[in-house]
Amino acid sequence: MSKKTIVVVGASRGIGNALVQLLASNQEHHVIALSRDVEKMKTAFQHLTNVVPMAFDLSSNVRSQAEGIFWNLDKIDVLINNAGLLVNKPFTELSHADLSSCYQVNVVGVMETVQAAVSKMNPAGSHIVNISSMGGFQGSVKFAGLSAYSTSKAALCSFTELFSEEYKDSTIKMNCLCLGAAQTEMLEEAFPGYEAPVSAEKMAEYIADFALNGNQWFNGKILPVSLSTP
Template identity: 45%
Template sequence: MSKRIVVTGASRGIGNETSKKLAEMGHEVLVISRSKKLLNQLKEEYPNNIVPLSLDITNSSAGETIVQYLHKNDQKIDGLIHNAGVLINKPFIEQTRADWQKQFEVNLMAPALLTKDLHGFFNKDSHIVTISSMGGYQGSSKFPGLSVYSATKGGLSILTECIATEFSDKKISCNSLCLGAVQTEMLEQAFPGIEAPVEPEEIADFISEFVLSGHKFYNGQILPVTLGDPG
């Protein structure tokens, strides 16, 4: 049965590949990103399965824009993948207030507020998946320059547990995938020359299957998805 899934950060990397995978599987994907051009490219590739919504998830009206689309088309959603993220690689003592604010707004506040805004549009047995990081996984190896990023991702994981508890009576599940290193543009920009053990297409296969069926086995869980340090 076809599902309707919302994916943030869908213009590049993991979000882009996950959106493609879900579309190839026959599901309708509402793809979210600031880049209208890149989202339209996805639409051209999968015209029957991709719905592009160009917006900035940190904008206070972001959730309202998605809600208006769903309400206008009398639609609900079966899954939400909070994939959008930003990483600023900088020593802790050099991280500015603006660096903190940007990473917290994208990595933690936006997922929280979007989930809040969309809560009335989830079908029964829907699945919210937050894409966290091993940097935010308690007890994992930590790396210089990622203090703020890791803090936001750790917060996202805890938020996942809280949402799962609060939405349990609505039959909406919420789980967090803490990814190791994946060979994305964001990773390359933060760590030039790094060679990650996993390609975006590979992790997209896993995430796609997980958002569709992982909630049958997990709820409120923070799950490491890694091959070990640094991945």
């Protein structure tokens, strides 16, 4: 099996951190770990020789930052757009900055990262996985306070369908996972005291397996990954 280059965006904590640890446990994987807090990642991944942590901020100049990181790579086999920003506020209290930062990090930043990645994706077959939320999944239970966050995650679902249509004749597959609650700092900050049924590590197990193999069966799909109904 040839060495796989895997890019994980949003790797400094939570599910992204767990994903890097898991994916790097296979020495055939070369993992590029991206987030704003590069020092935190260097400490967290110092025991992993096949992980390269690099600073990356989805807030601005995303395409040029991503191009600067990707040009050095021969190819990208898997790109996991896991970073996310959650704002939990009553609708009328949402500022313009709240709305635009949510959309910048959760939608525009992801789209610009993908723009930079397209020419680097392995022509022999590759997978881009967007991490959305059950809140952005049509027909799911919705929560007050999440109109900025959940609508931006719904836009990420829509982007997945549009990209995969535009690239259907290519070897790049893109899918979107809508996660249910997982125990992370994001969840704890947004909903203090709430106990999720799934740990970050457990959620990462599913995402890692899907990112490595799901492109054989899925393209342009929006998949709920949740124990809750609906």
